[in-house]
Amino acid sequence: QDGGGKLRGDNKVFSATTTVTVNVEDVQDTPPMFIGTPYYGYVYEDTLAGSEVLTVVALDGDRGKPNSIHYCIVNGSEGSFEIGNTTGAISVIKSPNQLKKEVYELKVQASEVSQEGDVSVHAFAMVTIRVVDLNNHPPTFYGENGPQNRFELTMYEHPPEGEILRGLKITVNDSDQGANAKFNLRLVGPGGIFRVVPQTVLNEAQVTVIVENSAAIDYEKFKVLTFKLLAIEMNTPEKFSSTADLVIRLLDTNDNVPKFSSDYYIARIPENSPGGSNVVAVTATDPDSGLWGEVKYSIYGTGADLFLIHPSTGIIYTQPWAVLDAEVNSKYNFYVKAEDTDGKYSLAEVFITVLDVNDHSPEFNENIQEKTMIIGSPVKIEAIDQDAEEPNNIVDYSIMQADPANVFDIDQSTGEIKLKSYIRSLDIIHNITKKKDCIWSVVVQAKDRGSPSFSTTAVLKIDITEETLHKGPMAAFLMQTKDNPMKALGVLAGVMGIMVLITIMISTAMFWRNKRSNKIMPVRRIIKKRQTPQSRTIRMEWLKFKRPSSAAEKFVVEDDAKSLHNENSNNNIQVAPVPPTAPLP
Incomplete structure (x- = not known):
């Protein structure tokens, strides 16, 4: 471009252009570079050893005349992976089952190698490899x-x-x-x-x-x-x-006690059974094994004296000398013990009843020889059977022989003997028999209901008489106790004792004894009121026996005594009983 000047009146600047090409020659001054980082790879549980996992790639940074790249694993492999020296391919060299880690971090180095074989610069990259489990193992x-x-x-x-x-x-x-x-x-x-x-x-x-x-x-x-x-x-x-x-x-351990088949055993044995008779067998079991399951039996208690038990079988039997008598003792009660070899035991109760055997005959009372019967009232005989249980001790009564036979009836159960209903006086009896004394001899029998049955007979003399016209409780009592004078004496003695006791109680309540003078004094002052004297006749007849007015009349009892309690209690009069007079000859 020039400096410009005037052209045709204008200021003009003229320039020219051209193309210049500059060629730059490369110099080995740039290290290699990894392409595609970061690197991740996966090793599956079924991957075979030697299989390729992934490939890493590194390029020389100097593009003009690039050097070749060599790869190696610096660390992290633990001998499980390898890399291709020139390819960068990473492979697993062990079976995945042998891999001890789930994740491996590999440090890979890329190095430039000149044409002369010199290693100049290096680059590094991290490679992460995860071992993937495929769940192909059961517990x-x-x-x-x-x-x-x-x-x-x-x-x-x-x-x-x-x-x-x-x-x-x-x-x-x-x-x-x-x-x-x-x-x-x-x-x-x-x-x-x-x-x-x-x-x-x-x-x-x-x-x-x-x-x-x-x-x-x-x-x-x-x-x-x-x-x-x-x-x-x-x-x-x-x-x-x-x-x-x-x-x-x-x-096994000894963790069980012997157990009886029942909490109690009930047995029966007839009386008079011979010694050594079996009564009952008890059974106890121990589920433990061996010696712990062996059971020994024994009995004890106040009722066990007459019995023994076999220690192994549990059979209870009577002592050789034992005599069982239901009339003496019909019930026995004791305990049986079952014990194992270690001392663990249990108890059961045994009840033994001695069954009665009909081995006793009925026995009449001693005073059966003679009875006095008042016409219209029965006389009673009684026999006792010593057997312990029914029906062995139930007695039935009967008249075996009487002359004449149609005079008496007997109650089979009670033993009451009475005249036939048509006999109401001695005159009727005299028409039946020629006897003047009206004394009958009757053969009576007492028989039990056992099997076999036992019986006893006795001769009963019945003296028949009529009831007197003068009725009284004392006379009736003496008539009934004529054949048993000791019974009458005992009753009279009891009455006298009661009267003496009552007298002592009344005297204690009404009087006291002075300790100094030893005199008996009234408990409280008594004011007596004079009363107009009135004639009072008290007539008490205790017992009066008269001669029989006829051949049928034996004796007469008069009891005309009357109670004077109401009057005597007001006047504090004590009336002593009149002693009985002797019977007339």
């Missing part, structure tokens, strides 16, 4: 010697609750990684006896079995307990699982 149980699907243990029954079964050494493992290795652990079998911990496992855990219900671990119920250990994956679609048998053999 597996291991014992001390490797994988195992059956575990056995021997232990005593009834261990304490919360105790760990220390004889079991079980490990469970899932070789997968992450969520694929998470699984549940359960114990399948009779519920509530044991529990397993842990219940959730990630990769691997030691299996522990703990006692939950000691009572259910019973040798008498289950000699062998069988369970299954179940491990099942939680969060995988495949839900891989595995099982292992757990067999627990129980050992």
